[in-house]
Amino acid sequence: MKGPCRVVVVGGGVTGLMLATLLAKSPQSAALEITVLDAASRPVFSADDEVALRVSAISTGTAALFDSVGAWEYTAATRVSPYSSMRVWDESDTPDSSGALQFGADEFAIEQLGFIVENVLLQDVLLYQLDRTDAVLKFDSPLRALRRKARCYDVELQSGETLTADLIVGADGARSFVRSAAGIEAREWPYEQTAFVTHLRPEKPHEATAWQRFLRDGPLGILPLNDGRVSVVWSTTPARAQEALAASDDELGASLGDASDYVLGRLDVAGPRGAFPLCARHATQYVLPNLALIGDAAHAIHPLAGQGANLGLQDAAELAARITEALEEGLHPGDRPVLRRYERARKGANATMLHFMTGLNSLFATDSKLVGELRSVGMRAFNRSGPIRERAVKVALGVG
Numbered sequence: 172m173k174g175p176c177r178v179v180v181v182g183g184g185v186t187g188l189m190l191a192t193l194l195a196k197s198p199q200s201a202a203l204e205i206t207v208l209d210a211a212s213r214p215v216f217s218a219d220d221e222v223a224l225r226v227s228a229i230s231t232g233t234a235a236l237f238d239s240v241g242a243w244e245y246t247a248a249t250r251v252s253p254y255s256s257m258r259v260w261d262e263s264d265t266p267d268s269s270g271a272l273q274f275g276a277d278e279f280a281i282e283q284l285g286f287i288v289e290n291v292l293l294q295d296v297l298l299y300q301l302d303r304t305d306a307v308l309k310f311d312s313p314l315r316a317l318r319r320k321a322r323c324y325d326v327e328l329q330s331g332e333t334l335t336a337d338l339i340v341g342a343d344g345a346r347s348f349v350r351s352a353a354g355i356e357a358r359e360w361p362y363e364q365t366a367f368v369t370h371l372r373p374e375k376p377h378e379a380t381a382w383q384r385f386l387r388d389g390p391l392g393i394l395p396l397n398d399g400r401v402s403v404v405w406s407t408t409p410a411r412a413q414e415a416l417a418a419s420d421d422e423l424g425a426s427l428g429d430a431s432d433y434v435l436g437r438l439d440v441a442g443p444r445g446a447f448p449l450c451a452r453h454a455t456q457y458v459l460p461n462l463a464l465i466g467d468a469a470h471a472i473h474p475l476a477g478q479g480a481n482l483g484l485q486d487a488a489e490l491a492a493r494i495t496e497a498l499e500e501g502l503h504p505g506d507r508p509v510l511r512r513y514e515r516a517r518k519g520a521n522a523t524m525l526h527f528m529t530g531l532n533s534l535f536a537t538d539s540k541l542v543g544e545l546r547s548v549g550m551r552a553f554n555r556s557g558p559i560r561e562r563a564v565k566v567a568l569g570v571g
């Protein structure tokens with residue numbers, strides 16, 4: 172390959188920015204020309220702003236990835252909520268029954284299970300790092316067309332500007348333009364659920380615990396924020412989510428109190444509201460010559476175990492490692508055999524998590540008494556299963 176490899180990352184969400192940062196800081200960065208495009212304006216985090224609606228539970232493995240690019244120390248010092256235990260229980264049970272799943276950081280000899288952090292803060296810390304590299308950042312730059320050329324792509328922006336990419340990476344989210352323009356199919360499994368999201372002030376302390384109650388209509392996740400509030404992700408019927416958007420603060424607090432079985436006492440609404448229709452989606456291919464998909468563009472999963480961003484960030488780390496390795500071996504990073512190494516490492520792992528989450532969601536969203544009893548027996552057995560339990564928890568923590 173003559174000259175540097177031109178990598179165009181479409182999408183400045185957490186996965187696209189992580190990939191660009193890893194590449195821009197890699198030992199092979201001189202052999203790369205990196206551009207990141209995003210349709211939206213540049214996200215800006217300010218500690219004076221209200222906690223943003225979109226927060227993610229990130230694993231300790233993901234925090235280590237941010238640390239590897241010098242972006243964790245500031246994040247941790249800014250507005251992050253570590254959580255040290257997790258409780259998962261069924262609607263028919265109570266959170267302290269033997270049928271509830273409980274995990275504590277102390278049983279794995281780690282300081283915390285993970286962190287609740289605003290997506291905009293994660294983007295901000297990566298942008299801070301990228302500003303100190305040669306990477307070019309183009310916000311307010313939606314993509315208009317992709318044209319396949321011999322061993323590259325022409326990338327046409329709405330502005331009329333055209334870039335050439337020896338490797339184009341679609342990190343443009345669940346409705347990826349790159350994926351559809353490249354003709355890559357995605358299999359879909361609609362959940363018929365919408366995730367309603369807001370922040371609340373609980374009557375009782377959240378105890379740095381991530382709570383999850385499985386209800387017939389879908390799971391209710393309650394995540395601790397560092398100012399004592401909690402962020403809820405309530406996966407429910409689209410009609411109920413609409414009602415929640417329209418309800419008064421008192422009505423909403425009461426229905427979320429009911430849904431949580433008052434595990435944290437009364438809940439007072441204390442934040443903005445949003446709703447996200449849910450659908451599991453998996454691209455049939457992650458790569459074509461000179462093109463790769465990462466993050467939600469490749470796979471979208473149920474938020475019930477908070478794994479979407481974690482998986483996307485693992486994609487970014489894997490793809491960056493394979494690109495760097497190819498350059499070290501004198502190979503073209505856009506060649507299909509190189510990109511296949513990335514696909515082989517990630518597609519199976521993502522499919523396993525996607526189907527596990529879909530199965531888990533269906534297992535709990537049933538009225539069948541028999542299934543309910545089997546579920547309860549299964550949760551008790553899982554709690555006592557020693558090595559299986561430990562392995563499953565380590566995978567979820569990103570340290571397994």
Ligand SMILES: Cc1cc2nc3c(=O)[nH]c(=O)nc-3n(C[C@H](O)[C@H](O)[C@H](O)COP(=O)(O)OP(=O)(O)OC[C@H]3O[C@@H](n4cnc5c(N)ncnc54)[C@H](O)[C@@H]3O)c2cc1C
Binds near residue numbers: 184210466
């Ligand atoms: C309610 C909810 C709760 C969640 N909770 C968690 C959690 O606790 N933990 C977790 O790990 N994950 C969680 N997730 C999932 C997580 O938010 C996503 O997996 C993650 O944000 C995906 O990141 P991404 O960078 O791949 O895509 P996105 O964040 O969707 O970013 C895509 C970017 O591409 C840009 N873009 C789109 N189209 C174009 C175009 N044509 N041209 C240029 N730019 C374009 C967009 O502007 C955007 O900036 C949750 C999701 C939901 C819905």
